[in-house]
Amino acid sequence: MKIVRPGRVIGFTLLALGGIVMIMPLLFMLVTSLKSNSEIYELHVLPREPTLGNYIEILTHSHFARWFLVSFVVAAVSTVSVLFFDSLIGYTLAKFRFRGSGVVFVAILSTLMIPTEMLVIPWYVMAKSMGWLDSIWGIMFPGMMTGFGVFLMRQFFAGVPDELLDAARIDGLGEFEIFWKVALPLVTPALSALAIFAFLGNWTAFLWPLIVTTSPNLYTVPVGLASLSGEFQTDWEMIMTGSSIATIPTLLVFILLQRNIVNGITLSGLKG
Protein backbone atom coordinates (compact mmCIF):
# COMPACT_ATOMS: atom_id res chain seq x y z
CA MET A 1 0.00 0.00 0.00
CA LYS A 2 1.47 3.27 -1.11
CA ILE A 3 1.25 6.52 0.78
CA VAL A 4 -1.34 8.83 -0.77
CA ARG A 5 0.53 11.69 -2.43
CA PRO A 6 -1.01 15.17 -2.29
CA GLY A 7 -0.44 15.56 -6.06
CA ARG A 8 -2.65 12.56 -6.72
CA VAL A 9 -5.41 13.87 -4.48
CA ILE A 10 -5.42 17.22 -6.29
CA GLY A 11 -5.36 15.38 -9.63
CA PHE A 12 -8.29 13.21 -8.65
CA THR A 13 -10.31 16.16 -7.36
CA LEU A 14 -9.73 18.17 -10.54
CA LEU A 15 -10.59 15.12 -12.62
CA ALA A 16 -13.86 14.59 -10.76
CA LEU A 17 -14.77 18.29 -11.06
CA GLY A 18 -13.95 18.20 -14.78
CA GLY A 19 -16.14 15.13 -15.18
CA ILE A 20 -19.05 16.93 -13.55
CA VAL A 21 -18.51 19.94 -15.83
CA MET A 22 -18.57 17.55 -18.82
CA ILE A 23 -22.03 16.20 -18.05
CA MET A 24 -23.46 19.53 -16.85
CA PRO A 25 -24.93 20.43 -20.25
CA LEU A 26 -26.74 17.07 -20.31
CA LEU A 27 -28.03 17.55 -16.76
CA PHE A 28 -29.26 21.07 -17.50
CA MET A 29 -31.01 19.77 -20.59
CA LEU A 30 -32.78 16.96 -18.70
CA VAL A 31 -33.68 19.12 -15.70
CA THR A 32 -35.08 21.90 -17.88
CA SER A 33 -37.20 19.43 -19.82
CA LEU A 34 -38.97 18.69 -16.53
CA LYS A 35 -39.73 22.35 -15.77
CA SER A 36 -42.89 24.17 -16.65
CA ASN A 37 -42.68 27.33 -18.76
CA SER A 38 -43.11 29.63 -15.76
CA GLU A 39 -40.05 28.16 -14.05
CA ILE A 40 -37.39 28.23 -16.75
CA TYR A 41 -36.19 31.80 -16.25
CA GLU A 42 -35.53 31.17 -12.59
CA LEU A 43 -31.92 30.43 -11.81
CA HIS A 44 -32.49 27.58 -9.36
CA VAL A 45 -31.38 24.34 -10.90
CA LEU A 46 -33.92 21.75 -9.87
CA PRO A 47 -37.57 22.14 -10.87
CA ARG A 48 -39.84 22.85 -7.91
CA GLU A 49 -42.65 20.88 -9.47
CA PRO A 50 -41.13 18.41 -11.93
CA THR A 51 -43.57 17.60 -14.69
CA LEU A 52 -43.68 15.32 -17.71
CA GLY A 53 -46.07 17.78 -19.32
CA ASN A 54 -43.49 18.90 -21.90
CA TYR A 55 -42.93 15.31 -23.02
CA ILE A 56 -46.66 14.68 -23.38
CA GLU A 57 -47.07 17.97 -25.22
CA ILE A 58 -44.24 17.34 -27.66
CA LEU A 59 -45.19 13.73 -28.36
CA THR A 60 -48.82 14.58 -29.03
CA HIS A 61 -48.58 18.01 -30.68
CA SER A 62 -45.62 17.56 -32.99
CA HIS A 63 -44.24 14.91 -35.34
CA PHE A 64 -41.73 13.83 -32.74
CA ALA A 65 -43.07 10.29 -32.24
CA ARG A 66 -43.05 9.85 -36.00
CA TRP A 67 -39.45 11.16 -36.31
CA PHE A 68 -38.42 8.72 -33.63
CA LEU A 69 -39.94 5.86 -35.62
CA VAL A 70 -38.27 6.99 -38.87
CA SER A 71 -34.87 7.28 -37.15
CA PHE A 72 -35.30 3.87 -35.57
CA VAL A 73 -36.27 2.16 -38.83
CA VAL A 74 -33.43 3.83 -40.74
CA ALA A 75 -30.84 2.97 -38.08
CA ALA A 76 -32.08 -0.60 -37.61
CA VAL A 77 -32.29 -1.51 -41.31
CA SER A 78 -28.93 0.11 -42.11
CA THR A 79 -27.28 -1.66 -39.18
CA VAL A 80 -28.57 -5.09 -40.22
CA SER A 81 -27.47 -4.48 -43.80
CA VAL A 82 -24.02 -3.23 -42.74
CA LEU A 83 -23.52 -6.21 -40.42
CA PHE A 84 -24.48 -8.73 -43.10
CA PHE A 85 -22.69 -7.27 -46.11
CA ASP A 86 -19.59 -5.89 -44.40
CA SER A 87 -18.92 -9.20 -42.70
CA LEU A 88 -19.59 -11.18 -45.90
CA ILE A 89 -17.17 -8.95 -47.83
CA GLY A 90 -14.62 -8.97 -45.00
CA TYR A 91 -14.84 -12.77 -44.75
CA THR A 92 -14.43 -13.25 -48.50
CA LEU A 93 -11.43 -10.93 -48.66
CA ALA A 94 -9.79 -12.51 -45.62
CA LYS A 95 -10.42 -16.17 -46.31
CA PHE A 96 -10.70 -16.78 -50.07
CA ARG A 97 -7.62 -16.82 -52.23
CA PHE A 98 -8.44 -15.59 -55.71
CA ARG A 99 -7.02 -13.25 -58.29
CA GLY A 100 -8.29 -9.69 -57.82
CA SER A 101 -8.86 -9.97 -54.07
CA GLY A 102 -6.18 -7.36 -53.35
CA VAL A 103 -7.64 -4.94 -55.90
CA VAL A 104 -11.15 -5.26 -54.45
CA PHE A 105 -9.84 -4.69 -50.92
CA VAL A 106 -7.81 -1.60 -51.83
CA ALA A 107 -10.73 -0.23 -53.84
CA ILE A 108 -13.16 -0.62 -50.92
CA LEU A 109 -10.60 0.74 -48.48
CA SER A 110 -10.06 3.79 -50.70
CA THR A 111 -13.73 4.75 -50.24
CA LEU A 112 -12.76 5.75 -46.68
CA MET A 113 -10.88 8.66 -48.27
CA ILE A 114 -14.00 10.05 -49.95
CA PRO A 115 -15.82 12.43 -47.60
CA THR A 116 -19.63 12.13 -47.47
CA GLU A 117 -19.86 15.84 -48.32
CA MET A 118 -18.42 15.12 -51.74
CA LEU A 119 -21.02 12.44 -52.45
CA VAL A 120 -24.22 14.10 -51.26
CA ILE A 121 -24.77 16.15 -54.43
CA PRO A 122 -24.36 13.14 -56.79
CA TRP A 123 -26.52 11.09 -54.38
CA TYR A 124 -29.16 13.78 -54.55
CA VAL A 125 -29.07 13.71 -58.35
CA MET A 126 -29.27 9.92 -58.29
CA ALA A 127 -32.14 9.88 -55.79
CA LYS A 128 -33.98 12.46 -57.88
CA SER A 129 -33.71 10.47 -61.09
CA MET A 130 -34.69 7.22 -59.33
CA GLY A 131 -37.63 8.82 -57.51
CA TRP A 132 -36.07 8.19 -54.09
CA LEU A 133 -36.20 11.77 -52.83
CA ASP A 134 -38.26 12.26 -49.68
CA SER A 135 -38.55 8.54 -48.87
CA ILE A 136 -37.18 6.23 -46.18
CA TRP A 137 -35.17 4.31 -48.77
CA GLY A 138 -33.78 7.63 -49.95
CA ILE A 139 -32.43 8.28 -46.44
CA MET A 140 -31.01 4.76 -46.12
CA PHE A 141 -29.50 3.83 -49.47
CA PRO A 142 -26.08 5.50 -49.04
CA GLY A 143 -25.36 3.60 -45.81
CA MET A 144 -26.13 -0.01 -46.69
CA MET A 145 -22.43 -1.02 -46.72
CA THR A 146 -19.39 0.78 -45.33
CA GLY A 147 -15.69 0.65 -46.13
CA PHE A 148 -14.88 0.96 -42.42
CA GLY A 149 -16.91 -2.14 -41.55
CA VAL A 150 -15.30 -4.18 -44.33
CA PHE A 151 -11.88 -3.21 -43.02
CA LEU A 152 -12.80 -4.05 -39.42
CA MET A 153 -14.38 -7.42 -40.27
CA ARG A 154 -11.54 -8.46 -42.58
CA GLN A 155 -9.08 -7.89 -39.72
CA PHE A 156 -11.12 -10.11 -37.45
CA PHE A 157 -11.82 -12.88 -39.94
CA ALA A 158 -8.09 -13.05 -40.67
CA GLY A 159 -7.71 -14.37 -37.12
CA VAL A 160 -10.13 -17.28 -37.70
CA PRO A 161 -8.08 -20.47 -38.32
CA ASP A 162 -8.35 -21.92 -41.86
CA GLU A 163 -8.40 -25.47 -40.44
CA LEU A 164 -11.79 -24.80 -38.91
CA LEU A 165 -13.26 -23.75 -42.26
CA ASP A 166 -11.61 -26.68 -44.06
CA ALA A 167 -13.03 -29.09 -41.48
CA ALA A 168 -16.49 -27.68 -42.19
CA ARG A 169 -15.88 -28.16 -45.94
CA ILE A 170 -14.96 -31.81 -45.36
CA ASP A 171 -18.17 -32.17 -43.33
CA GLY A 172 -19.98 -31.13 -46.50
CA LEU A 173 -21.17 -27.66 -45.50
CA GLY A 174 -21.79 -25.19 -48.33
CA GLU A 175 -19.64 -22.07 -48.58
CA PHE A 176 -22.40 -19.76 -47.37
CA GLU A 177 -23.21 -22.09 -44.48
CA ILE A 178 -19.54 -22.08 -43.46
CA PHE A 179 -19.58 -18.28 -43.36
CA TRP A 180 -22.91 -18.09 -41.59
CA LYS A 181 -22.67 -20.97 -39.11
CA VAL A 182 -18.93 -21.41 -38.51
CA ALA A 183 -17.05 -18.16 -39.13
CA LEU A 184 -19.59 -15.52 -38.11
CA PRO A 185 -20.17 -16.77 -34.54
CA LEU A 186 -16.41 -16.52 -33.95
CA VAL A 187 -16.29 -12.75 -34.51
CA THR A 188 -19.19 -11.59 -32.33
CA PRO A 189 -17.09 -8.98 -30.46
CA ALA A 190 -16.34 -7.26 -33.78
CA LEU A 191 -19.97 -7.59 -34.84
CA SER A 192 -21.23 -5.93 -31.68
CA ALA A 193 -18.72 -3.08 -32.06
CA LEU A 194 -19.73 -2.59 -35.69
CA ALA A 195 -23.43 -2.74 -34.76
CA ILE A 196 -23.00 0.01 -32.17
CA PHE A 197 -21.04 2.24 -34.57
CA ALA A 198 -23.54 1.72 -37.39
CA PHE A 199 -26.57 2.33 -35.19
CA LEU A 200 -25.22 5.44 -33.47
CA GLY A 201 -23.82 6.77 -36.75
CA ASN A 202 -27.23 6.52 -38.39
CA TRP A 203 -29.07 7.78 -35.33
CA THR A 204 -27.02 10.99 -35.25
CA ALA A 205 -26.61 11.46 -39.03
CA PHE A 206 -27.68 14.91 -40.11
CA LEU A 207 -26.43 16.25 -43.47
CA TRP A 208 -27.85 13.61 -45.82
CA PRO A 209 -31.26 13.20 -44.09
CA LEU A 210 -31.54 17.00 -44.07
CA ILE A 211 -30.94 17.12 -47.82
CA VAL A 212 -33.04 14.18 -48.94
CA THR A 213 -36.21 14.77 -46.91
CA THR A 214 -38.70 17.57 -47.38
CA SER A 215 -41.91 16.34 -45.73
CA PRO A 216 -41.94 16.66 -41.95
CA ASN A 217 -43.35 13.16 -41.52
CA LEU A 218 -40.15 11.70 -43.02
CA TYR A 219 -37.67 13.65 -40.90
CA THR A 220 -35.25 11.77 -38.70
CA VAL A 221 -34.92 12.95 -35.08
CA PRO A 222 -31.93 15.28 -35.75
CA VAL A 223 -33.58 16.87 -38.79
CA GLY A 224 -36.86 17.25 -36.92
CA LEU A 225 -35.04 18.80 -34.00
CA ALA A 226 -33.40 21.30 -36.34
CA SER A 227 -36.86 22.28 -37.60
CA LEU A 228 -38.19 22.89 -34.07
CA SER A 229 -36.97 26.48 -34.00
CA GLY A 230 -39.83 27.44 -36.28
CA GLU A 231 -42.45 25.35 -34.52
CA PHE A 232 -41.82 26.28 -30.92
CA GLN A 233 -40.10 29.66 -31.41
CA THR A 234 -38.09 30.13 -28.25
CA ASP A 235 -39.90 27.81 -25.88
CA TRP A 236 -36.63 26.59 -24.47
CA GLU A 237 -38.24 24.00 -22.20
CA MET A 238 -39.86 22.43 -25.28
CA ILE A 239 -36.61 22.46 -27.22
CA MET A 240 -34.79 20.92 -24.25
CA THR A 241 -37.49 18.24 -24.10
CA GLY A 242 -36.96 17.46 -27.78
CA SER A 243 -33.20 17.39 -27.28
CA SER A 244 -33.64 15.06 -24.31
CA ILE A 245 -35.80 12.68 -26.34
CA ALA A 246 -33.10 12.62 -29.03
CA THR A 247 -30.36 11.99 -26.47
CA ILE A 248 -31.95 9.54 -24.02
CA PRO A 249 -31.74 6.48 -26.37
CA THR A 250 -28.01 6.97 -26.91
CA LEU A 251 -27.48 7.40 -23.17
CA LEU A 252 -29.35 4.12 -22.58
CA VAL A 253 -27.30 2.35 -25.25
CA PHE A 254 -24.17 3.65 -23.53
CA ILE A 255 -25.23 2.53 -20.06
CA LEU A 256 -26.09 -0.93 -21.35
CA LEU A 257 -23.09 -1.39 -23.64
CA GLN A 258 -20.39 0.84 -22.16
CA ARG A 259 -17.74 -1.87 -22.20
CA ASN A 260 -18.44 -2.86 -25.83
CA ILE A 261 -18.42 0.75 -27.00
CA VAL A 262 -15.14 1.64 -25.33
CA ASN A 263 -13.51 -1.63 -26.46
CA GLY A 264 -14.82 -1.11 -29.97
CA ILE A 265 -13.39 2.38 -30.21
CA THR A 266 -9.97 1.42 -28.94
CA LEU A 267 -9.98 -1.70 -31.10
CA SER A 268 -10.81 0.06 -34.34
CA GLY A 269 -8.73 3.09 -33.41
CA LEU A 270 -5.58 1.19 -32.66
CA LYS A 271 -5.89 -1.25 -35.52
CA GLY A 272 -6.75 1.51 -37.95
Place this chain on the structure above:
Amino acid sequence: MSTWLSRQTLARKQAVWAWIFLAVPIVYFTAVRFWPAVDAFSLSLSRWNLVGPRHFVGLENYRHLAADPVFWQVLGNTFEYLALGLPISLFLAFVIAYQLDRVRTGQGVLRALYFLPHLTTATAMAWVWRWFYQPAPVGLFNGWLSLFGIAQQPFLRSTAQALPAVLVPAIWAALGFQVVIFLAGLKAIPRSYYEAAEIDGAGSWQILREITLPLLLPSFVFLFITTSIGLLRIFDLVYNITAGGEGGPLNATKPLVLSIYQSAFARMDMGTASAQTVILFVILLAISLLQMRLLRQR
Protein backbone atom coordinates in the same frame (compact mmCIF):
# COMPACT_ATOMS: atom_id res chain seq x y z
CA MET B 1 -24.46 -25.04 -61.92
CA SER B 2 -23.81 -27.17 -58.84
CA THR B 3 -22.67 -30.12 -60.93
CA TRP B 4 -20.40 -27.84 -62.96
CA LEU B 5 -19.05 -26.37 -59.75
CA SER B 6 -18.41 -29.74 -58.14
CA ARG B 7 -16.19 -30.73 -61.07
CA GLN B 8 -13.89 -27.71 -60.64
CA THR B 9 -10.66 -27.70 -58.64
CA LEU B 10 -10.75 -26.33 -55.10
CA ALA B 11 -8.94 -23.10 -56.07
CA ARG B 12 -11.30 -22.50 -58.97
CA LYS B 13 -14.31 -23.19 -56.71
CA GLN B 14 -13.03 -20.69 -54.16
CA ALA B 15 -12.67 -18.01 -56.80
CA VAL B 16 -16.19 -18.62 -58.09
CA TRP B 17 -17.68 -18.40 -54.60
CA ALA B 18 -15.67 -15.27 -53.82
CA TRP B 19 -17.08 -13.48 -56.85
CA ILE B 20 -20.60 -14.68 -56.05
CA PHE B 21 -20.29 -13.21 -52.53
CA LEU B 22 -18.76 -9.99 -53.88
CA ALA B 23 -21.13 -9.41 -56.81
CA VAL B 24 -23.74 -7.32 -54.99
CA PRO B 25 -21.15 -5.34 -52.96
CA ILE B 26 -19.14 -4.50 -56.09
CA VAL B 27 -22.25 -3.17 -57.83
CA TYR B 28 -23.16 -1.22 -54.68
CA PHE B 29 -19.74 0.35 -54.09
CA THR B 30 -19.48 1.26 -57.76
CA ALA B 31 -22.91 2.88 -57.91
CA VAL B 32 -22.97 4.57 -54.48
CA ARG B 33 -19.29 5.45 -53.88
CA PHE B 34 -17.07 5.42 -56.99
CA TRP B 35 -19.41 6.72 -59.62
CA PRO B 36 -20.71 9.57 -57.38
CA ALA B 37 -17.11 10.55 -56.58
CA VAL B 38 -16.30 10.76 -60.28
CA ASP B 39 -19.55 12.66 -60.84
CA ALA B 40 -18.57 15.19 -58.15
CA PHE B 41 -15.37 15.97 -60.08
CA SER B 42 -17.29 16.27 -63.32
CA LEU B 43 -19.93 18.50 -61.68
CA SER B 44 -17.19 20.77 -60.37
CA LEU B 45 -16.34 21.51 -64.00
CA SER B 46 -19.95 22.21 -64.97
CA ARG B 47 -22.61 24.84 -64.56
CA TRP B 48 -25.90 23.30 -63.50
CA ASN B 49 -28.97 24.30 -61.47
CA LEU B 50 -30.41 20.75 -61.17
CA VAL B 51 -33.22 21.27 -63.70
CA GLY B 52 -31.72 22.60 -66.94
CA PRO B 53 -28.96 20.99 -69.01
CA ARG B 54 -25.42 20.62 -67.66
CA HIS B 55 -22.84 22.87 -69.30
CA PHE B 56 -19.12 22.12 -69.27
CA VAL B 57 -17.35 25.29 -68.12
CA GLY B 58 -13.83 24.07 -67.36
CA LEU B 59 -12.29 25.65 -64.28
CA GLU B 60 -14.75 28.55 -64.14
CA ASN B 61 -16.27 27.43 -60.81
CA TYR B 62 -12.82 27.38 -59.22
CA ARG B 63 -11.98 30.81 -60.65
CA HIS B 64 -15.31 32.09 -59.36
CA LEU B 65 -14.50 30.79 -55.86
CA ALA B 66 -11.00 32.27 -55.92
CA ALA B 67 -12.50 35.68 -56.65
CA ASP B 68 -15.16 35.41 -53.93
CA PRO B 69 -14.14 37.06 -50.62
CA VAL B 70 -16.81 35.08 -48.74
CA PHE B 71 -15.21 31.83 -49.89
CA TRP B 72 -11.85 32.94 -48.52
CA GLN B 73 -13.54 33.91 -45.26
CA VAL B 74 -15.16 30.46 -45.13
CA LEU B 75 -11.82 28.77 -45.76
CA GLY B 76 -10.25 30.98 -43.07
CA ASN B 77 -13.00 30.01 -40.60
CA THR B 78 -12.52 26.33 -41.39
CA PHE B 79 -8.80 26.52 -40.65
CA GLU B 80 -9.47 28.64 -37.57
CA TYR B 81 -11.63 25.81 -36.17
CA LEU B 82 -8.70 23.51 -36.87
CA ALA B 83 -5.92 25.76 -35.58
CA LEU B 84 -7.72 26.52 -32.30
CA GLY B 85 -9.55 23.23 -31.81
CA LEU B 86 -6.77 20.74 -32.52
CA PRO B 87 -4.17 21.85 -29.93
CA ILE B 88 -6.78 22.57 -27.25
CA SER B 89 -8.55 19.21 -27.63
CA LEU B 90 -5.39 17.12 -27.80
CA PHE B 91 -3.87 18.91 -24.80
CA LEU B 92 -7.02 18.57 -22.67
CA ALA B 93 -7.56 14.95 -23.72
CA PHE B 94 -3.98 14.02 -22.92
CA VAL B 95 -4.01 15.68 -19.48
CA ILE B 96 -7.33 14.03 -18.61
CA ALA B 97 -6.26 10.59 -19.85
CA TYR B 98 -2.89 10.88 -18.06
CA GLN B 99 -4.62 11.66 -14.77
CA LEU B 100 -7.33 9.04 -15.35
CA ASP B 101 -4.67 6.39 -15.91
CA ARG B 102 -3.32 7.01 -12.39
CA VAL B 103 -6.70 6.77 -10.69
CA ARG B 104 -7.14 3.46 -8.88
CA THR B 105 -10.78 3.58 -7.78
CA GLY B 106 -13.69 4.95 -9.73
CA GLN B 107 -11.82 5.10 -13.05
CA GLY B 108 -14.74 3.55 -14.92
CA VAL B 109 -17.24 6.10 -13.60
CA LEU B 110 -14.93 9.05 -14.31
CA ARG B 111 -14.21 7.80 -17.83
CA ALA B 112 -17.94 7.45 -18.41
CA LEU B 113 -18.53 11.09 -17.39
CA TYR B 114 -15.95 12.29 -19.92
CA PHE B 115 -17.13 9.93 -22.63
CA LEU B 116 -20.89 10.51 -22.40
CA PRO B 117 -21.05 13.79 -24.40
CA HIS B 118 -19.39 12.03 -27.35
CA LEU B 119 -22.49 9.89 -27.93
CA THR B 120 -24.97 12.73 -28.11
CA THR B 121 -26.60 14.07 -31.27
CA ALA B 122 -24.92 17.28 -32.45
CA THR B 123 -28.30 18.82 -33.27
CA ALA B 124 -29.55 18.36 -29.71
CA MET B 125 -26.33 19.65 -28.19
CA ALA B 126 -26.32 22.67 -30.49
CA TRP B 127 -29.69 23.64 -28.99
CA VAL B 128 -28.43 23.18 -25.43
CA TRP B 129 -25.38 25.37 -26.00
CA ARG B 130 -27.36 27.91 -27.99
CA TRP B 131 -29.59 28.24 -24.95
CA PHE B 132 -26.56 28.63 -22.64
CA TYR B 133 -25.25 31.49 -24.80
CA GLN B 134 -28.50 33.51 -24.86
CA PRO B 135 -28.62 36.96 -23.24
CA ALA B 136 -29.91 37.13 -19.65
CA PRO B 137 -32.39 36.20 -18.26
CA VAL B 138 -32.61 33.17 -20.60
CA GLY B 139 -28.96 32.26 -21.05
CA LEU B 140 -27.13 30.42 -18.33
CA PHE B 141 -23.68 31.92 -18.92
CA ASN B 142 -24.86 35.51 -18.92
CA GLY B 143 -26.93 34.72 -15.83
CA TRP B 144 -23.79 33.56 -14.05
CA LEU B 145 -21.81 36.56 -15.28
CA SER B 146 -24.40 38.94 -13.86
CA LEU B 147 -24.25 37.11 -10.52
CA PHE B 148 -20.59 38.11 -10.33
CA GLY B 149 -21.25 41.59 -11.65
CA ILE B 150 -19.39 40.96 -14.91
CA ALA B 151 -20.62 42.66 -18.09
CA GLN B 152 -22.96 40.68 -20.34
CA GLN B 153 -21.32 39.00 -23.34
CA PRO B 154 -22.86 38.73 -26.81
CA PHE B 155 -21.31 35.27 -27.53
CA LEU B 156 -23.07 33.98 -30.67
CA ARG B 157 -24.18 37.49 -31.65
CA SER B 158 -20.69 38.91 -32.00
CA THR B 159 -18.45 38.33 -35.01
CA ALA B 160 -15.44 38.11 -32.71
CA GLN B 161 -16.87 35.73 -30.09
CA ALA B 162 -19.12 33.53 -32.22
CA LEU B 163 -16.50 31.19 -33.67
CA PRO B 164 -14.85 30.37 -30.32
CA ALA B 165 -18.35 30.00 -28.83
CA VAL B 166 -19.19 27.39 -31.49
CA LEU B 167 -15.84 25.67 -30.99
CA VAL B 168 -16.35 25.06 -27.25
CA PRO B 169 -19.20 22.54 -27.68
CA ALA B 170 -17.31 20.98 -30.63
CA ILE B 171 -14.31 20.33 -28.39
CA TRP B 172 -16.58 19.24 -25.54
CA ALA B 173 -18.38 16.67 -27.69
CA ALA B 174 -15.22 15.12 -29.16
CA LEU B 175 -13.17 15.02 -25.94
CA GLY B 176 -14.51 11.67 -24.71
CA PHE B 177 -13.37 9.87 -27.84
CA GLN B 178 -9.87 11.32 -27.60
CA VAL B 179 -9.62 10.47 -23.90
CA VAL B 180 -10.58 6.85 -24.58
CA ILE B 181 -7.93 6.53 -27.31
CA PHE B 182 -5.21 8.12 -25.16
CA LEU B 183 -6.20 5.98 -22.19
CA ALA B 184 -5.90 2.80 -24.27
CA GLY B 185 -2.47 3.99 -25.46
CA LEU B 186 -1.36 4.68 -21.88
CA LYS B 187 -2.57 1.29 -20.67
CA ALA B 188 -0.55 -0.41 -23.41
CA ILE B 189 2.71 0.93 -21.91
CA PRO B 190 4.09 -1.83 -19.66
CA ARG B 191 4.20 -0.89 -15.95
CA SER B 192 7.72 -2.33 -15.75
CA TYR B 193 9.06 0.57 -17.86
CA TYR B 194 7.87 3.05 -15.24
CA GLU B 195 9.17 0.95 -12.38
CA ALA B 196 12.57 0.60 -14.00
CA ALA B 197 12.74 4.36 -14.58
CA GLU B 198 11.78 5.05 -10.97
CA ILE B 199 14.49 2.70 -9.71
CA ASP B 200 16.97 4.59 -11.90
CA GLY B 201 15.88 7.74 -10.10
CA ALA B 202 13.91 9.43 -12.90
CA GLY B 203 11.43 12.11 -11.80
CA SER B 204 7.83 12.14 -13.02
CA TRP B 205 8.56 14.91 -15.58
CA GLN B 206 11.44 12.92 -16.96
CA ILE B 207 9.32 9.75 -17.13
CA LEU B 208 6.61 11.68 -18.94
CA ARG B 209 9.05 13.16 -21.46
CA GLU B 210 11.27 10.15 -22.06
CA ILE B 211 8.86 7.23 -21.76
CA THR B 212 5.19 8.17 -21.86
CA LEU B 213 5.14 10.72 -24.69
CA PRO B 214 7.37 8.81 -27.16
CA LEU B 215 5.45 5.56 -26.60
CA LEU B 216 2.17 7.39 -27.03
CA LEU B 217 3.15 8.71 -30.48
CA PRO B 218 0.86 6.33 -32.44
CA SER B 219 -2.15 7.51 -30.41
CA PHE B 220 -1.11 11.12 -31.00
CA VAL B 221 -0.80 10.61 -34.75
CA PHE B 222 -4.15 8.82 -34.93
CA LEU B 223 -5.92 11.54 -32.93
CA PHE B 224 -4.14 14.32 -34.81
CA ILE B 225 -5.64 12.99 -38.04
CA THR B 226 -9.14 12.09 -36.83
CA THR B 227 -9.52 15.34 -34.89
CA SER B 228 -8.30 17.41 -37.85
CA ILE B 229 -10.72 15.68 -40.21
CA GLY B 230 -13.56 16.14 -37.73
CA LEU B 231 -12.86 19.87 -37.33
CA LEU B 232 -12.44 20.48 -41.06
CA ARG B 233 -15.81 18.79 -41.68
CA ILE B 234 -17.68 20.66 -38.93
CA PHE B 235 -21.29 21.27 -40.00
CA ASP B 236 -24.14 19.89 -37.82
CA LEU B 237 -23.19 22.02 -34.84
CA VAL B 238 -22.75 25.28 -36.77
CA TYR B 239 -25.93 24.77 -38.78
CA ASN B 240 -27.97 24.28 -35.61
CA ILE B 241 -26.33 26.71 -33.22
CA THR B 242 -26.36 29.79 -35.48
CA ALA B 243 -29.58 31.68 -36.21
CA GLY B 244 -31.33 30.32 -39.30
CA GLY B 245 -28.48 27.87 -39.95
CA GLU B 246 -26.65 30.70 -41.72
CA GLY B 247 -23.23 30.40 -40.10
CA GLY B 248 -23.51 34.00 -39.00
CA PRO B 249 -23.25 36.65 -37.78
CA LEU B 250 -21.93 37.92 -41.13
CA ASN B 251 -20.50 34.50 -42.06
CA ALA B 252 -18.24 34.68 -39.01
CA THR B 253 -18.79 31.02 -38.10
CA LYS B 254 -19.48 29.56 -41.55
CA PRO B 255 -17.30 26.50 -42.31
CA LEU B 256 -16.66 24.94 -45.71
CA VAL B 257 -19.34 22.23 -45.45
CA LEU B 258 -22.05 24.77 -44.59
CA SER B 259 -20.95 26.83 -47.58
CA ILE B 260 -21.22 23.69 -49.76
CA TYR B 261 -24.70 23.02 -48.41
CA GLN B 262 -25.83 26.59 -49.13
CA SER B 263 -24.33 26.68 -52.63
CA ALA B 264 -26.03 23.40 -53.55
CA PHE B 265 -29.37 23.46 -51.79
CA ALA B 266 -30.13 27.13 -51.20
CA ARG B 267 -28.70 28.60 -54.44
CA MET B 268 -28.97 25.44 -56.59
CA ASP B 269 -25.46 26.12 -57.86
CA MET B 270 -24.28 22.50 -58.16
CA GLY B 271 -21.05 23.44 -59.97
CA THR B 272 -19.67 25.79 -57.32
CA ALA B 273 -20.86 23.46 -54.56
CA SER B 274 -19.07 20.50 -56.14
CA ALA B 275 -15.92 22.55 -56.67
CA GLN B 276 -15.92 23.22 -52.92
CA THR B 277 -16.37 19.50 -52.16
CA VAL B 278 -13.35 18.77 -54.38
CA ILE B 279 -11.34 21.36 -52.43
CA LEU B 280 -12.43 19.70 -49.15
CA PHE B 281 -11.46 16.31 -50.58
CA VAL B 282 -7.98 17.56 -51.53
CA ILE B 283 -7.43 19.02 -48.04
CA LEU B 284 -8.53 15.79 -46.34
CA LEU B 285 -6.43 13.71 -48.72
CA ALA B 286 -3.36 15.79 -47.91
CA ILE B 287 -3.92 15.13 -44.20
CA SER B 288 -4.35 11.39 -44.75
CA LEU B 289 -1.13 11.27 -46.76
CA LEU B 290 0.58 13.11 -43.92
CA GLN B 291 -0.63 10.40 -41.54
CA MET B 292 0.84 7.66 -43.74
CA ARG B 293 4.19 9.45 -43.84
CA LEU B 294 4.23 10.00 -40.07
CA LEU B 295 3.39 6.36 -39.40
CA ARG B 296 5.98 5.07 -41.87
CA GLN B 297 8.74 7.11 -40.24
CA ARG B 298 8.34 5.26 -36.97
